[in-house]
Amino acid sequence: MRDVAIIGVGMKKCGELWEKSLRDLYVESALDAIDDAGVDHIDSMYVGCMSGGLFAGQEHIGALMADYLGQTPVPATRVESACASGGAALRAGFLEVASGMSDIVLVGGVEKMTDVSGDEATYALATASDQEWEAFNGITFPGLYAMMAVAHMHKYGTTSEMLASVAVKNHANGSKNPLAQFPMKITVEDVLSSVMVADPLHILDCSPITDGGAALILCPADQAKKLAKKAGVKILGCGMASDTIAYHSRGDLTTLGAVVKAAGLAYKMSGKGPKEIQVCEVHDCFTIAEIIVSEDLGFFEKGKGGAAVKGGETAIGGKIPINTSGGLKSKGHPVGATGVAQAVEIVKQLRGECGDRQVKGARVGMTQNMGGTGASAVVHIMEVM
Amino acid sequence: MSSPRSWRHYPQRYRYEAAVCTKCGKVHFPPRLICDACKGREFTTKTMARTGKILTHTIVRVGPSNFADQSPFAVAVVEMDDGPRITCQVADWNQGQLTIGQKVRLEFRKIYDEGASGIINYGYKAVPI
C-alpha cells in the first residue's frame, strides 16, 4: 500500500442554511478543497451522506454530486454508515489512493437536515438504530445515548455537571471557530436548566440539527509536495470496526466496543499510542458520547472521562485537547459530513491554521467518528509532513 | 410500516419466541440465522421468559414522528430472565420504579398506529412488578 496524504480541505460555516440545497453544500466545500489543494482534476470521488433519502428525498448522490461538480465521468460513490458516513468515506478514499487505483481522490461529506420538521428529523436519525427491535418501540437517538448516560452514571458516578462540562468546553472552543453553527459560550447552569430531551440529557447536551458539507483532497504522500500548495498531512493510521446494531446487545452498556477496536487498529497501523496524540476530534453527538469515547480511545481510564473533562484535561492547553473545532455540539452535526469535517479541523490544526484555538506545536492528531450508538466507528491518525 | 413488515415479527412481538442455539445454548431474541457466539446454524424455538430487570432507562420527551402523540414515554433496556436483552417502553410505572434493577413483566400493548385509518402495531412493553 502507498502512503496517503491529505493535501486540501474545504468547509463552509455550518447551520440552518435555508438558501442552500443538498448539492450546493457538497459542491461548495468540494470546490474549496480543490482550490485549497491547487489540483486541476480529480480521478475519483466519494460522498459521505447518511440519509439523502429521508432528509431531502434524494438518493443516487454520488452521480448527482459528480454532475454538479462538473466532474463527470469520474467514478463517484456514496458511502453510508449513518453518522460515520463521512469517516467511512475518508477510509474508502484512503484505500483507493493507497491501493494505487487512483491518485487524486475527493472525499466529501454532506447532509441537508433542515428541509424536514424536527420530528421527521428525529425519525430519520432513528433509522440508524435497529428499526425492528429498537426504533419500532419509539426509542430515539437522544434516548439511546441517555440510556448510555444513565448506565455510565450508575456504574462510575458520572454526574450531570460532568456531562454539562463537555458542552461548556466545546462551546468555548466553538466560539473561536468561525465555521461553528453555535459559537456562543455557555455555562454549566445553562446546560442544566435547558429543556430535558431524554433524561438525563438536556437540549444543551445534544448536538444540533445542521446543514453542512466538508471535503478533502487525497493523494499519494510521495506526490504531495509536487501537487499541493500547502503542507501535506499524512494518514498514519486508519481503523474501522462494527458492533451490534442494537445498543441493548452490547456486553457492557458503558463502553463502545467498535471505538475501542477501531482505535486499536489505527494505533497499531500508525505506530502511535494515545500519549502521542496531541489533538483529537471525537464524535460528541451527545455529551456522554465524548466522555465514553475519551475513555475508549485510551486517553483516560474507564470511568474517569467525566472527571477529566470537568478538570479541564480535554480543554485547549490540557493534557489532550478534544474537539477544538467546537465538536458536533457547537460546530454543528451535519451527520454525513461530520467525519470529513473532523478531518478538516485536524488538518488545519496540524498545518497551524487554527488561530485562537490552535494547539501549539501539534504534529499528530486523531479523528474518531461513529454511527448509531457506536455500531460503526472510524478512527484516523494523521501527522503533518 | 407496511402490514407484512409488522406481521412477519408476530412470533417475537406477540409471543416472545426466541431461538436457542443447538451448539452453545445461547438464547437469541430475535432469532438469527447464525449464532454470534459460536457460529452455529441450528436452533430450536423457545418462548422467552416474560420477566426481567431494567439495566438502564430514560424518558423520551421528544418522540419520533410516529410516536409524537405518545411523548413523553419511558424506555428501558431490559435483560430477560433467560438472557436476551431488549429495548422497549416502560408502561404504567410509578415514582421510583424507573430504576436500574427494577423487575418488570412484558405486557401486550399497542406500540403505535399508522394514523387513524392505518394498521395498529402491537408488541411488548415492560410493566414494573
Add this chain to the structure above:
Amino acid sequence: MTVGIVGYGAHLPRHRIKVEEIAKVWGADAPSYKKGLELREKSVPAPDQDVITLAVEAARNALARAQIGAQEIGAVYVGSESHPYAVKPTGTVVAEAIGAVPNCHCADFEFACKAGSEAMFVCTGLVKSGYIKYGLAIGADTSQGAPGDALEYSASAGAAAYIMGSENLVATIDLQHSFMTDTPDFWRREYQHYPQHAGRYTGEPAYFKHTLGASKALLEKSGMKPADFDFAVFHQPNGKFPMRVGKMLGFKREQLETGWLVPLLGNTYSGASPLGLTAILDIAKPGNKIFMCSYGSGSGSDAFILTVTDRIREAQDRAVKTRKLLDENKIYLEYGEYAKFRKKILKAE
C-alpha cells in the same frame, strides 16, 4: 357431557379516575352520583391499551390457570362493543398472541354489554356438542361515555377470559339460558364515537325486564331458589342496578358483594359480569353454587348456573386475582390526562 370452565383470567388497566374529578369539570354533584349510582371511581385504559391488549392479557391468565396448550383451543370468541377495528377481527390477534392459530374458529361478538357472556354461552355449546375440545371466550371493553354524559362516570375498561372445556374443570356450567327482545335503550351508530341512550327507559323495560326474565327462567328450569347459591353476579352498569335486581329476585347482599366490582371499577361493558365472576372464582370453594346473569342493551341477558369443583384450589393462585388488579398499583388521573388518554382531546398535528 359435563362442561364448564377450565381456566379463567382477568385484566384491568392500572389507571383510575374518581367520580369527583369528572363531576368537578362539569359542575355536577359528585355526592349524588356516588350515592345514587354507587360509583366511586372507574378504570381508564392507557393510550396503549385497547380491547385487543386487555383481551390478550386476560387470555394469558386464563391459560395459566387452565394448564392446557393453546393449540388445543378450537374457538376464540371476543365479545366487545369497542373492537379496535371496524373490519378485522379482534380474535385473530388474540389467537395469534396466545399461540392458538391456525386450527381454530374465530369470531368477534357484539351485543352491547353482553357480548362477553355470549361468547361464554357459545363456547359452552360448542364444547358440549363435541365440535371443539376447548373454547376461549372473552368479554372486553374500553367503553366511552360522551363528555359530561351520565355514562362518563361509569364507562370503563377491563377484560375477562374463560376457557371452556369438559375435563379438568374449575367449575361446571350446569345450565344456561338466554332471554332477549328488540329494546332500543342504548345504541351507537357506525362512525360515532359515543353511544346514545334513552335515559330512564334503560331501567325498567330494559335492564330489569331482561335480567329478571333470564334469571327467573333459569331458576325455574333448574328448580333452584336464590338461597341455594353461595354467590350471584349481575351485569353492573352502575352500583345500584345489580344490587336491586339481586334483591328483587331474593338474593342477599352477602351473595352479591364478592362479584360486585363496579363501585371501584366502573362498567366494563362486555367485561362486567364476566369480571365479577372471576372475582368470585378467585375465592370460591369446591361445591359452591354460583348464579350469573349478564345484560346487553338492545336487549338481552344470558344467565348461567355454575358449580365450583375441587380443581379450583390449584387454579386460583396460578394467575393474578381480580381484586388485586382492582386494588393495587393504581395510578390516578386528572380529568385533563383522562381526556388525553381517551382521545377526547388531541395533540395538534
